[in-house]
Amino acid sequence: MIDLIKLYINGKEVEVPAGTTILKAAEQIGIDVPHLCFEEGLSSVGACRLCVVEVKGARSLVASCAAAVAPGMVVETHSPDVMEARRTILDLLIANHPLDCLTCEKAGECKLADYCYEYGIKETTFKGEKHAYPVEITNPFIVRDMNKCILCGKCVRACAEVTGQNTLDFAYRGFNSMTTPAFEDELVESDCVFCGQCVSVCPTGALTEKQMQGKGRRWDYEKVKTTCPFCGTGCNFDLCVKDGELIGVTSHTGSVVNNKALCVKGRFGWDFVKNERRLTTPLIKKDGEFVSASWDEALELISSRLGEIKEKFGPNSFAALSSARCTNEENYLVQKFTRTVMGTNNVDHCART
Amino acid sequence: MAGLATTFGSGAMTNSINEITNDAQLLMLIGTNTTEAHPIIGYKMRQAARRGAKLIVVDPRRIDLAEEADYWLRIKPGTDIPFLNGLMHIIINEDLHDKEFIEKRTENFELLKETVKNYPPEYVSSLTGISVEDLYAVARLYATTDRAMLFYTLGITEHICGTHNVMSVANLAMLTGHLGRPGTGVNPIRGQNNVQGACDMGALPNVYSGYQKVTDPAARAKFEKAWGVELPGSNGLTIPDMFEKAHDGDVKAMYILGENPVLTDPNSNHIRAALENLEFLVVQELFLTETAEYADVILPAASFAETDGTFTSTERRVQRVRKAIKPVPGQTNWQTLMALSARMGYPLSYRNPEEIWMEMASLSPALAGITYERLEECGIQWPCPSCEHPGTPCLHGATFSHGKGLFQGIDHIPPAEMPDEEYPFLLSTGRILQHYNVTTPYSTGIQSLWSEELSELHPQDAAKLQVETGDKVKVSSRRGELTTKIKVTDRVPPGMIWMSFHYTASPANALTSAGLDPITKTGEYKVAAAKIEKI
Numbered sequence: 001m002i003d004l005i006k007l008y009i010n011g012k013e014v015e016v017p018a019g020t021t022i023l024k025a026a027e028q029i030g031i032d033v034p035h036l037c038f039e040e041g042l043s044s045v046g047a048c049r050l051c052v053v054e055v056k057g058a059r060s061l062v063a064s065c066a067a068a069v070a071p072g073m074v075v076e077t078h079s080p081d082v083m084e085a086r087r088t089i090l091d092l093l094i095a096n097h098p099l100d101c102l103t104c105e106k107a108g109e110c111k112l113a114d115y116c117y118e119y120g121i122k123e124t125t126f127k128g129e130k131h132a133y134p135v136e137i138t139n140p141f142i143v144r145d146m147n148k149c150i151l152c153g154k155c156v157r158a159c160a161e162v163t164g165q166n167t168l169d170f171a172y173r174g175f176n177s178m179t180t181p182a183f184e185d186e187l188v189e190s191d192c193v194f195c196g197q198c199v200s201v202c203p204t205g206a207l208t209e210k211q212m213q214g215k216g217r218r219w220d221y222e223k224v225k226t227t228c229p230f231c232g233t234g235c236n237f238d239l240c241v242k243d244g245e246l247i248g249v250t251s252h253t254g255s256v257v258n259n260k261a262l263c264v265k266g267r268f269g270w271d272f273v274k275n276e277r278r279l280t281t282p283l284i285k286k287d288g289e290f291v292s293a294s295w296d297e298a299l300e301l302i303s304s305r306l307g308e309i310k311e312k313f314g315p316n317s318f319a320a321l322s323s324a325r326c327t328n329e330e331n332y333l334v335q336k337f338t339r340t341v342m343g344t345n346n347v348d349h350c351a352r353t
Numbered sequence: 354m355a356g357l358a359t360t361f362g363s364g365a366m367t368n369s370i371n372e373i374t375n376d377a378q379l380l381m382l383i384g385t386n387t388t389e390a391h392p393i394i395g396y397k398m399r400q401a402a403r404r405g406a407k408l409i410v411v412d413p414r415r416i417d418l419a420e421e422a423d424y425w426l427r428i429k430p431g432t433d434i435p436f437l438n439g440l441m442h443i444i445i446n447e448d449l450h451d452k453e454f455i456e457k458r459t460e461n462f463e464l465l466k467e468t469v470k471n472y473p474p475e476y477v478s479s480l481t482g483i484s485v486e487d488l489y490a491v492a493r494l495y496a497t498t499d500r501a502m503l504f505y506t507l508g509i510t511e512h513i514c515g516t517h518n519v520m521s522v523a524n525l526a527m528l529t530g531h532l533g534r535p536g537t538g539v540n541p542i543r544g545q546n547n548v549q550g551a552c553d554m555g556a557l558p559n560v561y562s563g564y565q566k567v568t569d570p571a572a573r574a575k576f577e578k579a580w581g582v583e584l585p586g587s588n589g590l591t592i593p594d595m596f597e598k599a600h601d602g603d604v605k606a607m608y609i610l611g612e613n614p615v616l617t618d619p620n621s622n623h624i625r626a627a628l629e630n631l632e633f634l635v636v637q638e639l640f641l642t643e644t645a646e647y648a649d650v651i652l653p654a655a656s657f658a659e660t661d662g663t664f665t666s667t668e669r670r671v672q673r674v675r676k677a678i679k680p681v682p683g684q685t686n687w688q689t690l691m692a693l694s695a696r697m698g699y700p701l702s703y704r705n706p707e708e709i710w711m712e713m714a715s716l717s718p719a720l721a722g723i724t725y726e727r728l729e730e731c732g733i734q735w736p737c738p739s740c741e742h743p744g745t746p747c748l749h750g751a752t753f754s755h756g757k758g759l760f761q762g763i764d765h766i767p768p769a770e771m772p773d774e775e776y777p778f779l780l781s782t783g784r785i786l787q788h789y790n791v792t793t794p795y796s797t798g799i800q801s802l803w804s805e806e807l808s809e810l811h812p813q814d815a816a817k818l819q820v821e822t823g824d825k826v827k828v829s830s831r832r833g834e835l836t837t838k839i840k841v842t843d844r845v846p847p848g849m850i851w852m853s854f855h856y857t858a859s860p861a862n863a864l865t866s867a868g869l870d871p872i873t874k875t876g877e878y879k880v881a882a883a884k885i886e887k888i
Binding site for chain 1: 370371390392396399421542543545550552554559562587590591599605607608614618638648649650651652653654656657660663664666667671674675679683684686687689691693694697698710712731732787789790796797799802
């Protein structure tokens with residue numbers, strides 16, 4: 001049995017298992033504590049300090065994402081001291097963050113912008129040097145704009161703790177701190193596997209999907225949850241659609257098998273769907289050449305030829321190959337068609353291959 | 354799957370993916386390069402290993418997970434049975450087997466005992482190339498760990514003895530009672546997104562949906578009644594037999610939906626000749642594939658993003674596929690199939706895929722409780738016999754599907770073709786992270802970074818052949834030849850060349866063996882003899 005611990009958050013009583021963080025306890029009673037470096041499923045490091053709360057009797061404000069609850073604890077999540085601390089943190093964060101929100105790819109899904117809005121931070125009061133890193137666009141999948149990095153370290157932890165690739169880490173100190181592959185290599189030169197876990201957790205526009213650049217604002221996307229068509233793991237993700245066009249794939253948080261994790265194929269391989277070499281009309285071979293045909297024409301030819309062959313050579317002269325890539329419903333129909341219409345059990349798929 | 358069906362009564366992953374990180378204390382991987390072929394499962398294995406679960410990797414290649422492993426056993430290709438028998442020999446000799454489980458849940462233990470008696474560690478070591486010391490250590494570790502999961506993929510099944518390999522894996526799990534609880538089990542990870550579902554739906558020559566046998570009069574009568582036609586009562590042809598019969602002229606017409614056997618099936622020149630010989634071929638596809646070139650009629654297919662439906666994952670989880678955009682060819686595949694069926698005198702009247710599912714579920718007891726509504730959040734793992742049933746994350750909890758688990762006595766079966774003087778290299782094939790059997794070559798980004806084959810060759814062999822990474826070589830076997838670039842790496846052992854099967858320009862299956870598992874008709878993709886020449 002895990003011990004239950006009772007505490008008070010903003011005057012409300014809450015009971016949670018021992019070891020629960022204050023942040024999660026607050027969440028349980030519907031109190032949203034802002035956070036930038038905390039991510040469900042990754043270790044807590046308490047780096048951004050935005051989640052600080054006031055704990056009665058504590059010497060200083062406490063990072064709620066890392067501090068565990070204690071019996072009888074009295075917590076204030078939005079006291080004047082806490083609000084001031086958060087405003088200062090946001091003020092410091094945007095001191096060295098380009099405020100090009102008008103054209104930022106992440107606009108609409110940027111946590112930094114959301115919190116600046118919530119806490120009324122329009123511009124920084126700390127004037128000083130700003131980074132001027134070149135934006136890395138040399139690989140086909142991930143755009144890295146380190147000018148927008150707030151050093152929350154979620155990309156580093158996702159790379160190490162989810163994928164286990166350990167491609168990214170912190171380098172340098174102070175103002176020069178950055179997250180980077182070893183030797184400041186570009187991702188294509190590193191041993192990055194382009195799973196894009198880093199992109200899926202990045203709270204700002206520092207890491208974005210290259211395929212989605214300039215294709216629309218995030219709030220315009222219709223997100224359709226589906227199941228990945230590569231391999232048998234059964235990962236879920238969202239297809240992003242705008243004006244009837246497929247724009248990209250983003251993680252569907254909380255997916256039962258994969259949560260936010262995907263691989264290079266699932267996250268970035270979807271564009272085969274819009275490849276210009278897709279077949280769009282039926283084709284009939286005439287004198288060795290494929291010629292476009294109408295559905296009517298093609299289906300009529302198929303039904304008459306299959307009918308003739310069945311008539312002349314019997315049902316077992318026909319065989320169907322169904323597909324381990326198609327849906328259950330399509331597979332069910334292929335075997336039903338083969339058995340009922342063609343009258344044979346000659347149906348198989350590549351489970352063997 | 355036939356191997357597990359023989360032993361347990363059903364062929365599927367016994368346990369669930371999330372048990373890797375939630376429950377398992379030990380993971381043993383035989384013939385699965387999981388971080389590349391099933392990346393998310395592979396990543397979970399790596400997470401588990403780093404949190405302290407023991408990891409045993411049995412693979413001829415030094416795959417990524419070998420770097421994380423407590424034991425990496427570089428097994429000689431095609432010696433899985435002696436390896437597994439060798440472990441069981443040690444486990445029985447040292448009295449580490451689970452006598453209670455064997456007594457209550459299994460039959461035929463004496464047969465197994467007799468068989469594995471002939472596999473003492475020294476002999477096994479000489480066959481497999483694994484040290485006696487490692488055999489003892491791994492046998493003891495697996496047998497004495499409470500929650501141990503076994504995983505395999507095509508490194509076990511793509512051999513002429515694939516079915517026997519699988520039964521040997523199952524023997525090992527039963528011997529140690531590693532079944533029926535979270536964090537245990539025998540777990541074949543299925544390669545393709547809906548290979549489990551295609552089997553479940555009866556896209557197989559011997560069963561209807563839900564694995565109901567076409568030769569069983571009661572099952573046949575049920576489907577005849579539901580479908581309103583008389584149905585054939587004898588098993589149909591498997592893929593290799595279809596192509597064999599097409600070759601011989603007995604099969605005259607084929608309908609191929611979403612498959613590219615010319616690229617993905619072994620011994621592709623034979624497949625080409627068979628397709629050539631057909632009187633009529635229909636291919637329904639997204640792209641003009643190597644196989645579609647042989648078609649008389651090509652029907653354009655709709656992709657996963659263009660249709661509603663379901664896929665069933667390797668852990669038997671049925672999940673929704675949802676239509677995001679309009680079908681590029683103007684209609685979905687289920688609509689095309691309905692139209693064709695109607696033209697041939699058998700009209701179907703489904704208004705949507707959900708109605709197809711409901712018909713199937715009503716005829717298939719193991720899936721009867723699954724509705725689209727119930728799949729909404731996170732899918733359901735079959736068996737799920739009723740609408741109140743929560744689904745089954747872990748199979749064989751109290752009993753096996755056919756009562757008791759059957760031990761099989763299995764002896765070593767060497768590969769059909771081994772390297773010799775003329776063809777001195779062992780060719781093995783598989784998948785790489787960035788590509789899938791189909792579709793990925795049509796992804797602009799993926800194709801721009803990984804557009805050509807880089808066959809793996811050991812530094813010693815590269816030195817002998819005087820080739821370096823990036824050089825082109827000619828690889829030939831008794832069945833065909835190709836050219837490929839090579840990558841010099843100690844991932845492969847000396848004497849092996851390893852290729853993926855993804856590239857049209859270097860089609861590995863022009864070389865692969867004609868050897869087939871006689872039971873499942875799976876090709877021996879993992880072992881063939883080949884010759885390499887510098888060009």
